[in-house]
Amino acid sequence: MTANSKVIVVDDDADLRNSLRCLFQTVGLNVEVFGTAEAFVESDQTKQPGCLLLDVRMPGMGGLQLLEYLQTVNGHLPVVVFTGHGDVPMVLQAMKSGAFAFLEKPATHQEILDCVQKALAFDQDRRRRDLERTNVEKLLAQLSPRELEVMDRLVAGMPNKKIAMDLAISERTLEKHRKNIMLKMELGSLAELIKLIVLYKEHIAPPESQ
């Protein structure tokens, strides 16, 4: 857990949000509380590392609308939604709107902490993967168009001869491209390259490709 991650509570009930602040502080988490969805949006912390604990039943903008708004923010923090017991439509609506998890009231302090911890872990993991993805993208950006063409074919498992023929280059030129690629990607072996690119494409690609 990174030092700057934070649990943000948005609830219109002051008693409840203060009790949550107390609970989270007790277990050593950073906490910030807001009385309305609008106040949270104005604080400009939608991309704050951590997680958001949200009561859907609020006047004004309301929990669901805030959820819908966060959908439009790339890389927003995961949202844990408090719903009434057995409020299935609300749960469905919350899930559709991209909630990370939901907590049925009444929930025990342990359930709340577990859920928040999961959200924080998810956020941390996502941020880490984001970082990795950013790194890979940074490395890939150094490759020339030709090197990218060569790399795509290498990762696809094409033999050298075939790649050289495909691109109408000599095998020696190909070997040169390959060395440059390994150099630029800071990798030691072809196996490492294939692993990195496959993982990148499968797991840490940007959301729009999902």
Add this chain to the structure above:
Amino acid sequence: MTLSGDPMDIFVHVARVIGELLDVKVVCLSEIRGRELYFLSVYVQGKTFLNAGNCPLEITPCATVEASRDIQIYDRVTDRFPQATFLKEHNAYSYCGFPSLDNNGKVVAVTCLLDDRPHEFTTDDQEILRIFGQRIGLEIERKHLYDERQAALIALKENEERLRLITESIAEVFWMTDVLVERMYYVSPSYERVWKRPCKDLYENPRSFLEAVHPDDRARVVADFAVQQSGQPFDYEYRIIWPDGTIRWIWDRGFPIHDATGLVTRYAGVAQDITKRKQAEKSLRDSEQRLELALMGADLGLWDWNIETGAAFFNDRWANMLGYTLAEVEPHYDGWARLVHPDDMPHVTDVLDAHLEGKTLFYEVEHRLLTKTGEWKWVLSRGKVFERDSHGKAVRAAGTHMDISERKALEERLSQQQEQLCHAQRLTTAGELAATMAHELNQPLAAITNYVGAATLGFSDLLAAQPALQEMMDEVLRLSMRAAEVVQGIRNLVRKQESKPQWVRLHIILDEILSLVRTELTRKQIGLVLKIQTTLPQIWGHRVQLQQLLLNLILNAMDAMDAPEVSRRTLTLRAKLKREHEIAISISDTGPGIAPEIATRLFKPFVTTKPGGIGLGLPICRTIAETHGGRISAHSVAGRGATFDVFLPVGEGVERRDS
């Protein structure tokens, strides 16, 4: 000398002839009437006088003539009858009087001859005078007859005059014809006033009055002449047309006149202008017809009740309304009383008695009546006593029946609907109360568990050292969870009673709501503007809840415009498809707007501006909107009104069938 003519002429003539024939100075022809002597004609020395006066018979020598019934002759007569002044006047010396007798031998006249010198009356003279005497007697008798005739004639003339005055001054036309109307004996001058035609025409052509008779009536009048021939009295009415085209009504009555043998020879009668009466009759008939038409138009049954005898009159509609023919209804109070629903009878009787006793101005009551098919039909009966006796006791009452079964059915349906809605509202309110309670209690309970949880975690060392405290903390935690579960249990219980969701059309819901509030809108003079998109997708949800959601908002809007300072009252309902899967409904009023101090807490429970309100209306609306996956919001401009927006997801694409 003639035997005809006025007898007085003959008397004058006779006196002169005698005077000249016997050469006397005076001849006096006198009639005896009673004991008085009347000088009918007097001859004096070549002159004659008529009706020359009278004197008592007894003082004259004529009395001796009357008594002896024969000629009497006197000398120095003035000396012998000094009281008879006429003798002196003529200086009479000689007197010769002879009598005239009637058929019965009674002396009716004495004629005397006077001379102022001694005069001898020979036997021949006396014979001649006796012959004159006879003749004078005849003439006296003739004179009596003549006088009688003259008197009769005068009396007749007077009679005729009186009759003429009567017939000419009366408004009615008096007429007399022969049996066959071939001759007009008489028609009073009023004919000219009534027929506006000259009497002359009628005398010339007795049937000319027919020319004036209205063509439609003429054949009938002519046919009635046959009645005259049969000698029966007649009485009929017909129209005539004046030369200026005016139509008048005539009432003509005739009766036969019999001659001595009993044969009908003439008809006499009276004809009278009865146009005014006819007009009055017509206007009466017209107003009766109008009443009938009005009753028909208003589809009213009519009853007219003689309270003393119980007899009643009902019109056709009265009977038809209940499926009977008029003949099937006994025209009596009982005929009605038998049909009244027994449950309604006590109330109807109370209302009726109150009116009969004069405590109410009208009798008006709604009750059921038995129809022929055995069903009960609601009628509105209204009426009034219009005749009371000298003691104020009701004698006659009349009124109407109106079929109000449809209105009653509608009222019934409305009240059922309202009841349903009320019931649903109670259920929803109970459900919402539970939900609100659950929410409001869950919040502090959740806070409690959070604090206890925090304490347990934050002070684990302390708690490990103090197991009793740990135990207490665990109990607090357990009990607050238990309290939350109890609240939840109540809520679940209520939720079970709620109806199943279904496909709902917004139009239908709005129609149902508007049918409930339309009367109220009119009463409160609130204009209604509807801007409802015609094709809206259906909503998957609870019909009654959605109804209540919208009804609450509409009633709130109406209440908001109740303030007297609101001059223009308009309720605007809008509904349209907003985005792809959401229906936007808005309810706007032109009231004073939402007070800023409660604007932020508007949807919180127990916030209200209404006296007596519990402040659950809008929280319920919010719960319902949210239960349907929608939301509700409000905005307002102070003094310009408030608008509540409800957004509901449409059925497609929203998986809520398992809710």
